[in-house]
Each structure stands twice: as structure tokens, then as C-alpha cells.
Amino acid sequence: ETGVTQTPRHLVMGMTNKKSLKCEQHLGHNAMYWYKQSAKKPLELMFVYNFKEQTENNSVPSRFSPECPNSSHLFLHLHTLQPEDSALYLCASSPERGSPLHFGNGTRLTVT
Amino acid sequence: DQQVKQNSPSLSVQEGRISILNCDYTNSMFDYFLWYKKYPAEGPTFLISISSIKDKNEDGRFTVFLNKSAKHLSLHIVPSQPGDSAVYFCAASWIGTHAGKSTFGDGTTLTVKP
Numbered sequence: 001e002t003g004v005t006q007t008p009r010h011l012v013m014g015m016t017n018k019k020s021l022k023c024e025q026h027l028g029h030n031a032m033y034w035y036k037q038s039a040k041k042p043l044e045l046m047f048v049y050n051f052k053e054q055t056e057n058n059s060v061p062s063r064f065s066p067e068c069p070n071s072s073h074l075f076l077h078l079h080t081l082q083p084e085d086s087a088l089y090l091c092a093s094s095p096e097r098g099s100p101l102h103f104g105n106g107t108r109l110t111v112t
Numbered sequence: 113d114q115q116v117k118q119n120s121p122s123l124s125v126q127e128g129r130i131s132i133l134n135c136d137y138t139n140s141m142f143d144y145f146l147w148y149k150k151y152p153a154e155g156p157t158f159l160i161s162i163s164s165i166k167d168k169n170e171d172g173r174f175t176v177f178l179n180k181s182a183k184h185l186s187l188h189i190v191p192s193q194p195g196d197s198a199v200y201f202c203a204a205s206w207i208g209t210h211a212g213k214s215t216f217g218d219g220t221t222l223t224v225k226p
Contacts, residue, residue, distance in 0.1 A: 004155070042114070043156075043201065043216040056213070090155055100146055101214070103155030 003027045006091050006104035014112055015081060021107045023074040023091030032074040033101070034066060035090040043090065049074060081111045115139045116204050118217035126225055131189040133220050135202030138183065142204035146214060147176060147187050150199045159200070160187070192224045 004025045013019050025032065034046040048056035049068040063085075065077040074091055088108050092101040117136045125131045135145075143164035148156035162169040162176045162185070169176050175188045189196055199221050203214035 006155075040218070042116070042218045045213065048213065092155070100158035100161060101148075101156075103148075103157065105153065105155045 004091060004093055004102050004104035006089075006107050008107060009105065010108045010110075012110045012112060013078065013081065015083070017081075018077070018079040020078065021076040021089055021091075021109075023076075023104055025072055025074075025091075025093040025102070025104075027093055027102055029093035029095055029102070030071055031094050032068060032071070033092045033094075034064075034074070034076050035092060035103075037088040037090060037106075039087075047076075078109075081109075083111050085109065086111045113138070114218075115142075116202055116215045116217040118200075118202055118220050120220050121218070122221040122223070124223045124225065125192050127194055128191045131187075131192045131196065131222055131224065133187040133189075133200050133202075133222065135185045135187075135217055136183060137185075137204050137215075139204070139215075140183065141206060142215075144205050145176070145178060145185050146203045146205075147174075148201045148203065149196075150201065150219070156201055189222075192222075194224045194226050197222055197224050 007022045030051050032049045036044045036046055045058050046060045047066045052068050063080050067075040088106045090106045091104045094101050115138050146161040147159040149159045150156040160171050160174050160176050162178050167178050178185045199219045201219045202217040205214040
């Protein structure tokens, strides 16, 4: 139990599908994040939410749409993705400032 | 332009010996550095951190050294154990900002042989 739970663990979707990734944290943290890890590349920050408000969008294409209904839950809505979007998507949380990230185990996404 | 670099994609050491993982950064504004460890099919987990006011931080078998003038940090694991086999990520950020805004390196895969 990592304290940060991501579902599903694996997802295969076609380019015309719509799907959502879910993240839930039980650590009482105020900040939540989406990261993307592609093969042979470093972790890339996608979105930051602080107290449910989006504070950062790292030039992510609009086919990725985040949602943070409360401080414990974070979603990433996916639509009309491209094969190059296939990657490991990691959710993380942290206290508001200064402390390290707590990651979930990720969702392995394959776009066909 | 990659601001945090781990130039060794992989490292193999014998059990009981020292493992040294290296990380270089280019942005002199970074003042907080972290190491994460990642096992297959799991998310990264925090290992150890250091702020720029220190040059060394130790936690059990793990020690991180920071050389600000060289913009270089290293993680020492002594003694290395087979359970330490994992991917190690170096990350850098600014104190006072979200740790989640860290910039990550590519990672180094450590293999500890029994």
C-alpha cells in the first residue's frame, strides 16, 4: 500500500476512444501531480494541482484533460490520443511545499 | 536542454561493495536535490534528499554528496545489497516550491550481484 492508488494498472485504447485514469491518495496531502514517463526519457511533469486548483500545465496537448474534484482524487481524461502517447502515467502527491513526492504505481497506457 | 543528467544508464556492482551513482545539473538556481528508487511495475519511492546548505546527508547505508561548484551530486550505497537493484532517479528543484516541480534525470539502473 503506497498511499497513492492508481487505476487501472494497464490500459489499451484506440485512437478514437475516450478513457480516464484515476488517482486517489490517502496521505492528507494538498498537492497532486500527473507525470509521464516515456521509454528512454526522464519523468515529465504534466499537471500540478494545489488545494484542488490547477497551478501548472506544462504545455500538455488538450487531448489530455485533468480533473481534481477534491484534494484526494485526481483524474486524467484521455481522448483522441496518438500512438506516441503510449507511456507510463504516474500520479503523485506531496504536502504543499518542500517534501518529496509520493508516487502511485502508475498506469501503463498503450494507444493502438 | 536537459537540466539534470545521469550519464551512466547502468551500473553493476558486487554485493557488499560500494555503489556510486552520479548526477550532474546545469541550473545554478536548483537548491534542493532528491534521489528516488524505482522497482519494476512500481512507482518511484523517495530515498534521500539534500539541500544546498549542506554537502553531505546520510541515512543508514545511503549517503548523498553535493558539490555545488561542480554542479554534481552522487549517491553512495554501502554496503550494496541485491535488494538495492532498481532504477535510481536524481531530481532537482527549488526549496519553497513544490517538490513535484522537480526536474528529473533519465535514471541509472543498478544491478547488485550476489
